[in-house]
Amino acid sequence: ILALPDKSPLPYEPRWSRSPGCYQLKSAMAWHDLFEATGESSFERAFESAVDLALANQRDFLPGESDREKVMDRLHAYSYFLEGLLPALARRGCREALQSGVQRAATYLREIAPQFARSDVYAQVLRVRMLAETLGGLPLDHAAAAEEAREASSFQLHSPDPRIAGGFGFGRKAREVLPFVNPVSTAFCIQALAWWEDRKSSLPSVQPQSLI
Numbered sequence: 001i002l003a004l005p006d007k008s009p010l011p012y013e014p015r016w017s018r019s020p021g022c023y024q025l026k027s028a029m030a031w032h033d034l035f036e037a038t039g040e041s042s043f044e045r046a047f048e049s050a051v052d053l054a055l056a057n058q059r060d061f062l063p064g065e066s067d068r069e070k071v072m073d074r075l076h077a078y079s080y081f082l083e084g085l086l087p088a089l090a091r092r093g094c095r096e097a098l099q100s101g102v103q104r105a106a107t108y109l110r111e112i113a114p115q116f117a118r119s120d121v122y123a124q125v126l127r128v129r130m131l132a133e134t135l136g137g138l139p140l141d142h143a144a145a146a147e148e149a150r151e152a153s154s155f156q157l158h159s160p161d162p163r164i165a166g167g168f169g170f171g172r173k174a175r176e177v178l179p180f181v182n183p184v185s186t187a188f189c190i191q192a193l194a195w196w197e198d199r200k201s202s203l204p205s206v207q208p209q210s211l212i
Contacts, residue, residue, distance in 0.1 A: 015070075016077050022058035023077035025050055025084025029208075032087045051088050054081055055097055062104060069116040072171075075105055079124035086128075086208045089136040098132055106144055118171045119155035120185045122148045123192035127211065130195055134205040149196045152189045157181055187212050 001010045001018055010018060028050035035043035058081055063071045082101050088094040105125050109117070126148040132138040155168045155177060167181035168189045195206050 016061075016064065016074050021077070022054040022061050022081040022084075024080075025054040026080035027084075028054075029084055029087060033209075047087070048091075051085070051091065051094065054084060055093060058097065058101065062108060068112045071108060072112050072116050072118055072121065075108055075112075075121045076118060076124065078105055079121065079128060082128045083124075083131075083208070083211060086131055086135055089132075095136055095138065098128075098136065099138055102128055102132065106148075113151075113172075114175070116171060116173050117151070118185070119152055119168050119182075120170075120188040122152040122155075123185075123188040126152065126192045126196060127188075127206075130199060130206055131208055131211075135208065145196065149193060152192055155185070155189065 001020065002008065003010050012018065016023065028047050031043045031047040031050070034040065035047065058078075061078055061081070062074060064074050065071050078101070082098060082105065085094050085098045085101070089098065102125065105121075105128075109121055109125060126145055129140055129145050129148075133140040152168075155172065157164050157167050157169055157177075159165045164181050166186075167183070168186040169177045170180065170182035170185050171178050191210075191212055198204075198206070
């Protein structure tokens with residue numbers, strides 16, 4: 001992990017955001033986009049290399065912690081890995097990794113949610129489900145997707161304060177919503193719920209380029 005702008009490596013710390021891992025595949029999607037825009041094969045090779053590395057270490061990323069609340073945090077990052085697989089679904093092993101990965105993430109999410117849940121994780125898993133169906137023809141678990149949409153929407157806050165009204169809370173502990181609105185969580189949830197409503201209305205399919 002590098003500090004910018006001087007590109008010096010940060011000291012290693014035993015937390016996902018300070019350690020290399022499969023979640024960096026989402027950033028590597030930029031190489032795939034550059035390849036599609038320019039035709040330069042070096043960009044595609046860089047992306048393919050990132051896919052190989054992510055596939056090799058993704059099994060070790062979860063649970064990765066004994067603290068279940070930290071596992072929930074890692075689900076947020078693991079969803080980036082799942083999103084990063086979307087341009088590579090034609091590759092051997094990537095469809096299977098995406099399908100099994102969504103199931104793993106959803107299982108951990110439901111197991112840990114009574115103790116601690118993040119709104120963005122519900123939204124991220126829901127988005128990946130819909131994109132996997134659109135791009136890879138993977139079957140959508142309608143019941144699970146509907147549950148994730150309901151749970152994500154339950155974090156929306158109602159308040160006379162315009163700074164809060166309509167926003168989404170970051171998380172919930174022991175079934176109690178944490179008392180602050182989070183702009184990043186709000187963006188994830190609004191997009192996921194909008195896509196879900198569009199899908200129910202049979203509107204045009206979503207595309208990965210619109211991922212937040």
